[in-house]
Amino acid sequence: MLRYSLTRLASLTASLLVASLVIFLVLEVVPGDPAAFMLGLEADPETVAALRRALGLDAPAPVRYLDWLGGMLRGEFGLSYTYKVPVAELIADRLWISLPLALYALALSTLIAFPAGIVAAARRGGPADLAVMGTTQLGIAIPNFWFAMILVLIFAIKLRLFSAGGFPGWGDPLAAMKALTLPAIALALPQASILARIMRSSLIETLQEDYIRTARAKGLTPAQALWRHALRNALIPVLTIIGMQFSFLIAGAIIIENVFFLPGLGRLVFQAITQRDLMVVKNVAMLLVLAITLVTFAVDLAYAAVDPRLRRR
Amino acid sequence: MRPPLRAMVLAGALALTAGMANAQSSVRIGMQLEPPGLDPTAGAAQAIDSVVYGNIFQGLTRFTETGAVVPALAESWTISDDGRTYVFKLREGVTFSDGTTLDAGDVVFSFTRAVAPDSQNAQKGLFAQIEKVEATGPLEVTITLKQPQGSFLFNMAWGDASIVAPESAATNATNPVGTGPYVLKDWIKGDRIILTARDDFWGEKPAITEATFQFISDPTAAFAAMMAEDIDAFIGYPAPENIPQFQADPRFQVLIGNTEGETILAINNRQPPLDDVRVREAIAHAIDRKAVIEGAYYGYGTPIGTHFAPHNPAYVDLTHLSAYDPERSRQLLAEAGYPQGFTTTLKLPPPSYARRGGEIIAAQLAAVGIKVEITNLEWAQWLDEVFKQRNYGLTIVSHTEPFDIGIYGRTDYYFNYDSPEFRAIMAELDATSDPEKRKALLARAQEHIARDYVNAYLFQLPLLTVARKGLKGLWANAPAAATILAELSWE
Numbered sequence: 001m002l003r004y005s006l007t008r009l010a011s012l013t014a015s016l017l018v019a020s021l022v023i024f025l026v027l028e029v030v031p032g033d034p035a036a037f038m039l040g041l042e043a044d045p046e047t048v049a050a051l052r053r054a055l056g057l058d059a060p061a062p063v064r065y066l067d068w069l070g071g072m073l074r075g076e077f078g079l080s081y082t083y084k085v086p087v088a089e090l091i092a093d094r095l096w097i098s099l100p101l102a103l104y105a106l107a108l109s110t111l112i113a114f115p116a117g118i119v120a121a122a123r124r125g126g127p128a129d130l131a132v133m134g135t136t137q138l139g140i141a142i143p144n145f146w147f148a149m150i151l152v153l154i155f156a157i158k159l160r161l162f163s164a165g166g167f168p169g170w171g172d173p174l175a176a177m178k179a180l181t182l183p184a185i186a187l188a189l190p191q192a193s194i195l196a197r198i199m200r201s202s203l204i205e206t207l208q209e210d211y212i213r214t215a216r217a218k219g220l221t222p223a224q225a226l227w228r229h230a231l232r233n234a235l236i237p238v239l240t241i242i243g244m245q246f247s248f249l250i251a252g253a254i255i256i257e258n259v260f261f262l263p264g265l266g267r268l269v270f271q272a273i274t275q276r277d278l279m280v281v282k283n284v285a286m287l288l289v290l291a292i293t294l295v296t297f298a299v300d301l302a303y304a305a306v307d308p309r310l311r312r313r
Numbered sequence: 314m315r316p317p318l319r320a321m322v323l324a325g326a327l328a329l330t331a332g333m334a335n336a337q338s339s340v341r342i343g344m345q346l347e348p349p350g351l352d353p354t355a356g357a358a359q360a361i362d363s364v365v366y367g368n369i370f371q372g373l374t375r376f377t378e379t380g381a382v383v384p385a386l387a388e389s390w391t392i393s394d395d396g397r398t399y400v401f402k403l404r405e406g407v408t409f410s411d412g413t414t415l416d417a418g419d420v421v422f423s424f425t426r427a428v429a430p431d432s433q434n435a436q437k438g439l440f441a442q443i444e445k446v447e448a449t450g451p452l453e454v455t456i457t458l459k460q461p462q463g464s465f466l467f468n469m470a471w472g473d474a475s476i477v478a479p480e481s482a483a484t485n486a487t488n489p490v491g492t493g494p495y496v497l498k499d500w501i502k503g504d505r506i507i508l509t510a511r512d513d514f515w516g517e518k519p520a521i522t523e524a525t526f527q528f529i530s531d532p533t534a535a536f537a538a539m540m541a542e543d544i545d546a547f548i549g550y551p552a553p554e555n556i557p558q559f560q561a562d563p564r565f566q567v568l569i570g571n572t573e574g575e576t577i578l579a580i581n582n583r584q585p586p587l588d589d590v591r592v593r594e595a596i597a598h599a600i601d602r603k604a605v606i607e608g609a610y611y612g613y614g615t616p617i618g619t620h621f622a623p624h625n626p627a628y629v630d631l632t633h634l635s636a637y638d639p640e641r642s643r644q645l646l647a648e649a650g651y652p653q654g655f656t657t658t659l660k661l662p663p664p665s666y667a668r669r670g671g672e673i674i675a676a677q678l679a680a681v682g683i684k685v686e687i688t689n690l691e692w693a694q695w696l697d698e699v700f701k702q703r704n705y706g707l708t709i710v711s712h713t714e715p716f717d718i719g720i721y722g723r724t725d726y727y728f729n730y731d732s733p734e735f736r737a738i739m740a741e742l743d744a745t746s747d748p749e750k751r752k753a754l755l756a757r758a759q760e761h762i763a764r765d766y767v768n769a770y771l772f773q774l775p776l777l778t779v780a781r782k783g784l785k786g787l788w789a790n791a792p793a794a795a796t797i798l799a800e801l802s803w804e
Contacts, residue, residue, distance in 0.1 A: 032693025036701060038349065039435045040357025042714055045725075050431045082349035083502060084486045093502055149533060156541040164537035166527060167504055258531045261538070263503025271503070274663075275349070276693040 008300050012293050019289040020072075024065050027278050033057075034081045034276040055081055068282065077283045082275050087283045090268065097167055097180075098257075098265040102249035104177075104184040106242070109192035116192075117199025117238075122226060124204060132196060139193030148186035148259040155182060165260035183260045187253060191245050198241050202234040209233070235306055243299035247292040337803045339523040340784065342796060343538055343547035347528040348506075350486030351497065353472035354427060357435035359713060359794035362472040363548070364506055364526055366795040369410075370475035370491035373401055373420070374466050380625065380715070380792030382470045386415065386492060387454075396461030396746050403452040407515050409478050410496045417448030422479045424456075436473035438719075442743070463746045467716065471793065494519050494799050504528065508798065519799035526796075539565070539779055546780035546787060548796055551665075553611040559779045566780050569613055570789035574711035574774030575620050576609075576666055578674060581705055582767060583729035586655055593766035595645035596707075597635035599681040600674060606772050609670035614772035619759040620718050623773055624790060627755040631763040635770065642681040654682025657706030661687060662695040666774065667709040674709070700727045711774045715793055718755070721762050730767045 035051040036043075052058055059067075071078060077087040120132040156164040162182050168175045206212065207230050215225040254266030265284065272280035348360035353370055367375060367385075375385035384390075387401040407415035424446045427434045434440075442462040449455045458465065468474060481490035489497055494516065498509040510522040527544055529535045532552035538544050542564070550556070559565045578600065586592045602616040615623045618631030646654060661671040668689065675685045685707060690698060699705040712720070722739040724731045738761060742754040763770070776791045786800040 031697045032691070033697060033701075034693075036696045037693050038356050038358070039433075041700065041712065042438065042717070042720070043357060043435045044437050046430075047433060047435065047437055051433050054431070054433065084350050085502075090502060149537075152537045152541075156537060156543075160541065163543050164541040165529070165534055166538070166543065167501070169501060259534055261504070261527070261529045261531065261534045263501060267503055271347075274691060274693065 004304060005301065008297055012297050015293055016286075016290060020069060020286060021065075023282050023285045023289075024061075024068065027282055028061055030276075032276045034278060037276050038082065072283075072286065078279045080272075080277055080280050082272075082277045082280075087280050090280060091265070091284060091287060094263060094265040094268045096170065097262055098250055098253065100176075101180050101183060101187070101253065101262070101264060102246060104180055105187035105191065105249050106246055108184055108188035109195055109245070110242070112188070112192040113195035113199055116196040118203060118226075118231070120196070120200040121203035121207065122222070129200075132200070136193035136196050139189050140197075142189070144186050144190050145255045145259055147189055148183065148256055151182045151186055152259070165262065167262050179262075183253075183256050183262060186259075187249060187256055191249070195238065195241060195245070199234070199238050202237045203230060206230040206234045232306065236303060239299055239302050239306070243295045247288075247295050250288070250291055338521060339525070340521050340546070340798070340801055340803075341525045341527060341544045343527050343529050343535060343544040344796075345528070345530050345535070345549055345551050347503065351489040351500075351506075352477075352485035353475050354423070354477060354482075355433040355435070355486065362794040363796050364508070365475075365489060365491070365493075366472045366793065367493060367797045367799070368495040368508055368524075369489045369493045369497065370472065370477070371493050372469055372471070372474045372476055374470040376470050376715075376792045376795065378788045378790060378792065380622075380790070382467050385470070386420075386476055387469075390466075392746070396463075396744070397458045399456045399458070399465065400449070401454045401456070403454065404515075405452060407492050408513060409481070409490050409492055410511055410513075411478070411481055411490045412513070413478055413480060415476065415478075415492055416451050417454045419476055419478050420454045421446045421448050422482070423474075423476045426477075426482060427474070434473055436471060436714075439468040439471055439474055461744045461746060463742060463744070463751050464716070471715075472795075495524070498523070517799075520802040521798050524798045524801075542781060545784055546778060548776075548778050548787070550777040550779045553613050553775075553777060556611070556613070556777060556779075564782060566782050566784075568776075568778040568780070568787060568789040570776045570778070570791065571615060571622065571624050572711075572713060572774045572776045572791045573622055573715040573717075573793065574713040575617060575622065575717075576614070576670070576709070576711040576771045576774050577620065578769035578771060579708045579710060579728060580766075580768050581703060581707070581727075581729055582731075583703075584657075584706055586649065586651060587657065587706060589649050590766055591645045591649040592651065592655075593769075594635075595642040595649070595681065596678065596683065597766050597769045598638040598642040598645070599678050599683065600635070600769055600771070601637040601677055602632070602771055603637075604677070605670050605673050608673040609666045610772070610775060613775040613777065615775075616772050617770045619763040619770055620712070620721065620768070621755070621759050622715070625716075627752045629756045629759050631760060632770075634763050635766070639677075639681050646682060651682070654684065656684040656686065659685040659687050659707045659709075660695065660699050660705045661689050661709055662692055663689075664711070666711065670709050670771065703727050703729060709771070713774070713794075718758055718762070721758075721767060728767055730762075730765070732761070732765060735761050735765075 035048050035055060039048055080087050080090055083090060116132045120129040123129050152164050155162045163179060167179050170176050212225050212230055215229050253264060254270050257264040257267040269284045344363055346360040348364050349358055350356060351365050353361050353365050371385045373385060373387040374382050377383055386404055386407060388404045390399055390401045392399055424440060424443060428440045442458045444457045444459045447455045477485060478490060494511055494514045495508040496511050498507040500506045506526045508524045510519055529538055535547055535551055536555050539547050556567055560567050580587050580593055582588060606612060606614045616632050617623060618634055621628050659671055659675060661667045671687055675687055678685055699708050719739055720726050721730055722736045738754055738758045742751060745751050745754060778787055780787055783804040785802050785804060
C-alpha cells in the first residue's frame, strides 16, 4: 500500500510541475496587456508603462516564472492586478462558495443516483427500471443552464420562494444554504442522471459474475447477494465518475454561477481572463490542476481500499 | 391563549413596519460590471465611478444630471482676466471619512499626485494644462495654467480629479477614504458592494442610509433578479429586448436616456484604400443607421452624424452628411477607383452592440461591394490588436468618455487621423472661455470630422434603467458614470 501511494504521489508532483510550465507559457503567448486593459482608451502610453512597472510585468519571462514557482512554494500567490488584493484571499473567498456548492450538488446527485441505480439494476426491465432510464435520459439531455433558468422562473419569479441569485454570505448559514439550493439542484440533475446510469450498468454487470452465483448457491437471497457482494464491486467505476464529477463541479460551474450570479471560482476565472488578470488566472488554473490531481489521487487510494488486489501492484 | 396571540400579531405588525421602514431607507442597485478597485483616480473602469462618484469621493466641481458643472468641494472660484489663474475657495468644515479635515494641502496633493511621472491616472490629460497648484490659504487653492483652458472647470468635475488625502491615497482602491456622504461598509468580491451613510457627514444627511450594488453580468440573470424584485433598480439594463415587458408591468418604471457613448464604426485612416476620403464617405453612405439601431439595440439609441453627444447643447445634427444612400456610395467607390468594391477587416469587441451591429453593417457594406472579414475579439485582444497596434480596417466601439472629441487631435490615436486644421480648432477652443464662441468652435470641430468622414458615426449608446415604482431621483441620462445615492429616495 505504501509503495503504491508513493508512486502515485511522485506522478502527482510531476504532473503539477508540467502543468505550471504549460500554464505559464500559454499565458505568455496570449495577446493582451493587463495594464492597457485597466487604463482604457484615453490613457497616455507613459501611464501604461508606469503601471506595467508597478505590476512587475517588465521583468524577463524566466525570472517571472521562477518568482511565481518560488512564491507558490512559500504559499504566496501574489496580488491580483485588478482587485489589488492577495490572490490567495480572493481564491479562498470564492472557494467558500464553490466548494460547498460542489459538495451540496455532489451529495444531492449521490443521494438520488444510488437508490435509483440500485433499484433499476435489481428490477431490471421492470417499470422502475424503465422510469429511471427514461428520467435519466431526460436529465442528461437537458442543458443545466436551461434547467437553471426554469428553476429561477418557477421558484424565484412565480412562487417567490427563493432569490433569483446572489449569495448573502455565511453569516447566516441557513440563508446561505438556501441561496445555494437552486444552483445545486441545477448542477446535480445531469450528474445524478449520469451517475444513476453508471451505477445501474455496473451493478448489472457484477450481478452476472460467477461469485454472485456462488453466493446465491450458498443460500443468500438476491437482495443479500446484491448488498453484501455485488454493490461493493460495482462501486469502482462509480467512484471514478464521482471523482471526475467533483472536479467538474468545482471548475465547471461557470455557467450556473453566471445564471445565479454567484461569486464562485468559475466566475472569478472567467472575469480574470477577460480582464487579463493573469496573476489570478495562472494561480486559479494551478489550483484547479492541484484539485483535480488530488481528487484523482484520492480516487486511486479509494480503489485500493475497495479492491485489495490493487494494493499489491 | 388570547393575549399571547394578540401579542404575536402585534409583534408581527411591528416587525412588518420595521421592515418597511428599513426598505424606505435602503436601496439595492443592480449593475453589470464590478469595479476592479474603488480608487477613481487610478483606473479607467467606468464601474469605479458608478459606485464612488459623488458617494464616496468628490472633486472641486461636479456634474449634474444634465451634464452641467456646478460647485462641489469648491464653494466658489474666480478666474483671472487672462484665463490662466483659477482661485478656488474651498467649503469650510469638510471632513474625510477618516476624520481628517479637508484643506488646500489635500487639493495640492491630489493634483500633484495625478500628474507625477509614476501616476496611474487614466485621464492624465485632464491635468495637462496645469502649470502649478499652490495652497494660498488654508482653504484657498490657486491653480495656474500653462495657457487658458475653457474646459478646465469641466475637467475638474471628472471622477479622475477627485480630491484624496495624503494619509489614505495609497489604499483607496480597497479602503476608500473620501469626503462624500457614504463610506464602504462591505465588499463581497464578485458579488456586491455595500455603502452606508456617514454619521459624521459634513453636509445634509441623505435619505438613503444604505445602498447595495449587486453585480449581475448575465442579461438573463439581470432580468430574473429584477422580476423577482431582488433588486430595486438596474442601471444600464443589459437586455433591451425585455424593456417592453417592464414597461407593461405596473410594478416597474423604465427610464430611457443617453450615455456619453458615441458608438462609431471606426476606420483606420492610414490603411489603403481607407486613406481615401471618398472611400470613407462611401462607407458612411452605405450604412442605414435605423437598421443598425434596430438590430443592435432594439431601436433604442439616437442616430449621430459626428462624434458628439446629442444631449449636449453644443451638438449639431450632421446626420444628413452621411445619409443612407447606397447609390451615392457605389458612385463614390467608382470615383475612387474601386468600382468592384474591395475587401477589408471588421474587428469586433464583445459588447452586443458591436457583435450584432457588426453583422448588419457587414451586410450593408456588402450591398455596395465592400466585403468585410469579421473577426470577434475579446476586449484585451481588441486593445492590443486594434487600439495599440492599429492592425485593423474597421471596428465598432462606443467611446464612453464625456466630451472626447479631442481624441481626433491626437495623431497617435488608433484612428490614425492627422488633420492640422482640426488641431488648430481644438487649440483655439482650449484658449477660449466665452461660452458662445466655444459653442461655435465646437460646431466647427464637429463638422470638420464629419466632412472628413474620419469614422462612420452610428448612434449614441442609450442608458436603460429599470426600477421599482416609487424609487425617485434616478438619473435618466449619464453625463458621467455616476449613481448619486444622495439624490435617491422612496415615495
